[in-house]
Amino acid sequence: MRTVVVVGASLSGLYAARELRAQGFDGRLVVVGDEPHRPYDRPPLSKDFLTGRADEDRLALSDTEEMAELDAEWLLGTRARDLDTRGRTVLLDDGRTVSGDGVVIATGASARRLPGPALAGVHTLRTLDDARTLRAELTAGARRVVVIGGGFIGAETASSCAGLGHDVTVVEAAPLPLVPQLGPEMAALCAALHRRGGVELVTGTGVAALRGTVAVTAVELSDGRLLPADVVIVGIGAVPNTGWLAGSPLALHDGVLCDDGCATALPQVVAVGDVARVGGTRAEHWTSATEQPRIAVRNLLAGYTAETVRPLPYFWSDQYGARIQFAGRRLDTDTVRIAEGTVTDGVPGEDGLLALYEREGRTTAVLSVDRPRPFMRARRELARGAGAMETVSRAL
Amino acid sequence: MIPVCRLDDLPAGESARVDTVPPIAVFNADGELYAIDDTCTHQDASLSEGWLEGCLIECPLHAASFDLRTGAPTCLPARRAVRTHRVTVDDGVIHVHVAAEEDTAA
Numbered sequence: 329m330r331t332v333v334v335v336g337a338s339l340s341g342l343y344a345a346r347e348l349r350a351q352g353f354d355g356r357l358v359v360v361g362d363e364p365h366r367p368y369d370r371p372p373l374s375k376d377f378l379t380g381r382a383d384e385d386r387l388a389l390s391d392t393e394e395m396a397e398l399d400a401e402w403l404l405g406t407r408a409r410d411l412d413t414r415g416r417t418v419l420l421d422d423g424r425t426v427s428g429d430g431v432v433i434a435t436g437a438s439a440r441r442l443p444g445p446a447l448a449g450v451h452t453l454r455t456l457d458d459a460r461t462l463r464a465e466l467t468a469g470a471r472r473v474v475v476i477g478g479g480f481i482g483a484e485t486a487s488s489c490a491g492l493g494h495d496v497t498v499v500e501a502a503p504l505p506l507v508p509q510l511g512p513e514m515a516a517l518c519a520a521l522h523r524r525g526g527v528e529l530v531t532g533t534g535v536a537a538l539r540g541t542v543a544v545t546a547v548e549l550s551d552g553r554l555l556p557a558d559v560v561i562v563g564i565g566a567v568p569n570t571g572w573l574a575g576s577p578l579a580l581h582d583g584v585l586c587d588d589g590c591a592t593a594l595p596q597v598v599a600v601g602d603v604a605r606v607g608g609t610r611a612e613h614w615t616s617a618t619e620q621p622r623i624a625v626r627n628l629l630a631g632y633t634a635e636t637v638r639p640l641p642y643f644w645s646d647q648y649g650a651r652i653q654f655a656g657r658r659l660d661t662d663t664v665r666i667a668e669g670t671v672t673d674g675v676p677g678e679d680g681l682l683a684l685y686e687r688e689g690r691t692t693a694v695l696s697v698d699r700p701r702p703f704m705r706a707r708r709e710l711a712r713g714a715g716a717m718e719t720v721s722r723a724l
Numbered sequence: 725m726i727p728v729c730r731l732d733d734l735p736a737g738e739s740a741r742v743d744t745v746p747p748i749a750v751f752n753a754d755g756e757l758y759a760i761d762d763t764c765t766h767q768d769a770s771l772s773e774g775w776l777e778g779c780l781i782e783c784p785l786h787a788a789s790f791d792l793r794t795g796a797p798t799c800l801p802a803r804r805a806v807r808t809h810r811v812t813v814d815d816g817v818i819h820v821h822v823a824a825e826e827d828t829a830a
Contacts (some may be wrong), residue, residue: 348802369801374766391803539727590794615786618801698772700784708775 329356329430329596330631333418335399335408336434338414339369340617342389345398345433349627357400360418360425362435363406365456366390371614373459374484375646378466379491389454402469408435411576415594420550430623430628433573433584433592433599435491437566437612442476446542450560453485458714465559473497474547476535478505478519482563486527487647489561496527497555499547501534509643510654513664514683514695515546518652520675525648530555566612568603583610588636590624595631598624607638609637642713650676653700655707656693658685663697668702682706728818739781741772748809748820749787751792753779758792759820760807766802 332348334341336357346357346682361367376382390398404421410419417427420676439452450464461592465471469605471494474484476501490496498505530549538560539546547555568583579585583605590598590606601617606608616639623637629660642655658664662685669681684706692722694710696703726739726748728735731742734752734793742748749762769785776782780798788802795808800825810821815824 354740369767376768389801394803590819651785700770704773704782704784 329353331428331447332357332425332430332432333416333428333483334359334432334434335411335435335459336432336601337363337367337404337433337601338404338436338601338617339367339389339614340436340621341432341434342367343618343621344434344600344625344635345400347621349398350433351625351629353625353629356428357398358428359400359402359427359450360408360420360480361402362402362407363455363457366395366402366404368456373456374453374481375488377459378463378485379389379455379489380463380467384456404720408572411573411597412576413575413577415576415578415592415597416644427598431597432624432628433597433603434601434621434723435569435572435603437564437568437602438539440567442512442562442564444538447560449539449540450544450562452542453481459491462559462561463674466494468510470494471558472500472556473559473561474555474678475561476565477546477563478502478522478529478531479563479565480506480643480647482561483518483522483647485561485563487525488520489559490525490648494559496523497547499533499535499555500527500529500531505529506533507655511658511660511662511664511685517671517681517697518676521648521650523649524675542664558646566602568605581605587633588638589633590620590631591627591628591651596628598628602622607636611641613643616653617628622693627686627711642707650680650697651700653696653704653707654693655704655709656685656691659687662687662692668699669697725819725821727814728820731813731816734818737776737828739772739774739776741770742820744822747772748822749781750778750818750820751781753792757811757813757818759811760790760792760795761806761809763806764788764790764802765797765804765806771806790828 329419334344356572367389408418439454441642468469473496475482475493477496478498486496486498504515534550536550537548539673570580586606588607600620602612619639627633644653667682667684669675676697682699682702683695694706695713728750736752740750750759753762764783766788773784775806777783779792780789789798795805812819
């Protein structure tokens with residue numbers, strides 16, 4: 329293999345570039361990124377970066393020394409527009425083409441937006457540019473903030489806004505946020521953190537419209553209520569960036585379809601990170617984006633799926649001074665019990681808690697609020713458990 | 725020189741956090757005592773709450789790992805070392821000798 333093109337210059341694209349070099353690829357390495365920035369870490373954008381506790385230099389995922397070692401050509405601020413039918417030539421939006429004998433698709437996902445005309449004061453939070461704009465607006469005096477969506481981005485952003493002294497309301501369409509991820513009992517506990525942080529949570533109602541002509545003035549809910557707002561943050565999920573692949577023969581269905589080894593239907597094309605649906609699952613988890621590239625690159629260089637991986641899902645969220653960590657695969661039929669810590673008035677105690685999800689006497693997942701040590705132990709046990717970490721190496 | 729706790733109160737495999745600025749983590753790794761800066765160099769997480777195995781401490785948030793003897797990261801996502809500090813035991817009490825800023829490991 330002489331040239332590999334990595335399309336996507338964020339977490340999984342950088343990890344893919346690292347793995348290519350670490351696994352001995354010494355050919356031409358081209359990395360295409362639609363944002364103008366060198367790879368940076370997104371999780372702090374809704375937390376320490378937004379509150380001003382961390383600045384941009386803390387976000388860098390790499391440094392000049394590593395950049396020199398990687399010896400890659402970085403085509404930043406350049407969007408990929410098309411992948412040819414053989415999966416070898418990437419067309420860029422400035423008309424240039426980059427051809428390689430291997431392609432890593434790492435184009436990630438974009439924040440989902442509300443329909444309707446763009447209004448000043450309405451934000452999404454996905455990129456550094458999003459976060460810069462929002463941060464500037466939040467430091468310009470007290471604002472009435474409405475966060476649409478009570479998922480992790482919504483909750484973290486609401487927490488940061490409240491920490492900055494703004495008046496914050498979170499609107500969630502479902503009766504309770506995070507039920508698909510945590511189940512109803514634990515979702516209720518996490519929802520209570522909003523209250524602990526002085527943020528109002530409005531649930532069970534969608535958004536009918538945003539009011540305002542030039543700038544947003546209010547959020548109209550489907551139940552008729554009107555929430556006055558100077559700043560609206562839309563946190564209603566992300567859609568995988570697959571539009572540029574529409575003309576390729578790759579199978580697309582809420583992501584690029586891959587086997588358990590991140591290999592697509594085209595030889596010499598693999599996909600990693602938020603854009604990849606690996607073995608039927610598309611995980612928008614930071615940890616997945618760092619774990620998949622090793623396997624994907626191994627299979628890319630081998631030319632066939634030599635290795636598959638099914639790592640234990642893991643995610644975390646920092647909100648209202650609490651650190652939530654979750655690992656495992658829970659089903660709605662699993663039971664959940666609090667193994668450590670207490671709940672007072674429906675709110676996790678200040679000393680946190682550890683909850684175990686169980687099925688037929690077996691632990692399937694673990695949730696922690698501010699209990700990192702027992703969580704880590706439980707997470708390791710889950711990862712060791714049968715079926716959790718299925719790394720299968722096939723010899724030819 | 726900062727007193728941490730009695731040696732008897734830090735059995736093998738355990739850690740203690742010292743609320744200095746920045747905080748320091750002290751470990752008993754199978755009988756050997758080590759002290760490093762407590763905050764992971766990748767993101768805000770307390771290494772004293774991490775997973776101790778031999779001379780390596782794994783961050784509880786993103787699984788970065790550091791060598792307690794040198795402070796050097798042994799895997800991603802951490803790329804910068806944590807400072808190491810000298811530890812002594814005087815009259816059964818563990819003390820940390822905070823390294824000067826310029827001693828920061830490269």
